[in-house]
Amino acid sequence: MMREQRVEILSPAGDREKLEAAVAFGADAVYMAGKTLGLRAGSANFSRTEMIDAIAWAHERHVRCYVTMNILAHEVDFQGLEEEILFLRDAGADALIVSDPGIFATIRDVCPDMEIHISTQANVTNAKTCRFWHGLGAKRIVLARELTLREIAAIRSEIPDDLELECFVHGAMCVSYSGRCLLSNHFTGRNANHGECAQPCRWRYYVTEEKRPDMNLPVEEDDRGTYIFNSKDICMIDHIPELIKAGITSFKIEGRIKGAFYAAATTKAYREAVDAYFRNPEAYSTDPYLKDILEKTVHRVFDTGFFFDTPREDAKIFSESTYLRPAFVAGVVVGYDPDRRAAIVSQRNKISNGDELHVLSPSTRPDIIPVDGLLDEDLRPITSTPRATMRYYLPVPYELEKNSYLIRIGDKDNPVKSAT
Secondary structure, three states, rough: OOOOOEEEEEEEEEOOHHHHHHOOOOOEEEEOOOOOOOOOOOOOOHHHHHHHHHHHHHHHHEEEEEEEEEEOOOOHHHHHHHHHHHHHHHHOOOOEEEEEEEEHHHHHHHHOOOOEEEHHOOOOOOOHHHHHHHHOOOOOOEEEEEEEEEEHHHHHEEEEEOEEEEEEEEEEOOOOHHHHOOHHHHHHHOOHHOOOOOOOOHHOEEEEEEEEEEEEEEEOOOOOOOOOOOEEEEEEEHHHHHHHOOOOOOEOOOOOOOHOOOOOOHHHHHHHOOOOHHHHHHHOOOOOHHHHHHOOOOOOOOOOOOOOOOOOOOOOOOOOOOOOOOOEEEEEEEEEOOOOOOEEEOOOOEEEHHHHHHOOOOOOOOEEEEOOEEEEEOOOOOEEEEOOEEEEEEEOOOOOOOOEEEEEOOOOOOOOOEEE
């Protein structure tokens, strides 16, 4: 077993706003994609011009940028591939994430010095496969999500010290083996292995009998149907020491198609947990407020994935289709007016005088502040903030950091209770 080393917090950057949120809240690195070759076509992703600017911006803040090229490639995907690789090299990408051996070989031919990470789509589940990729020049393996911590520790002990291991520690799981799935192709014609997954594993399913095609029978007694493919979300915030002791180099947070608040909240929680562990490993325990931060994000029921149970022992199926939406973002702090002791806020959802907001800031603990004395951008008193993205002044008892999120508990259409 290699000695414990500081681990990387790797956050999703589906677009520029999410990139900036992840960086502000403590990411060591982000993973992102261009308009092609990545497995999240549903995310906005980055044009070439945006990619150049985003990588330069992140590097100025000492944050690494890994670019996904992890589709399962067809012949047509190799058209223009060499040019794209050279572009990403010149743009400053710190590594390329790949799963297809053909794409891997092309990168090695065109840019032999480019760092390559092997995607979870490659389904690496053993030390021999890790050594195979390392022998070809891979720097890091993103292990399949189906491995237990015991298996990961065994792999770590059998591979070179300079080969890094990355694992998903938070976010959505896939019912298929490390994301390889044809359900989306079958039902919608959208190729999951080309980044277009329609997530049919989240849909409701019924059984029909051959001679009674109009009669839908739920597989389980649930009038909404059954969710036999639907998976829970990973949340390993309570198991930071175990993850580190297993020899994982990088903690990866899933969620490029989720919002910027999700990127901020999840990054902050794992950043602070990891930092607390390394300050005093022997005395480490999970601060409850970190779990509370994660609970405020949009998510499904949390689980520890396969880190402690193999798929055979527990398939991690979730019998509901809906997300938990315990909170919504009211606004993002873009500045502070010391004369008026007021935060300058960019509106995301309507709030009114008399409301109560939870504050999530990059470097301080969460807090709760009352809403009172709202002013519009022209410093006129207002009772609410009804216009999308309007800027307004919110009196606060102390200066709020730029990039802080103001959150209201409860669904925006049903503020008295969480959506379930």
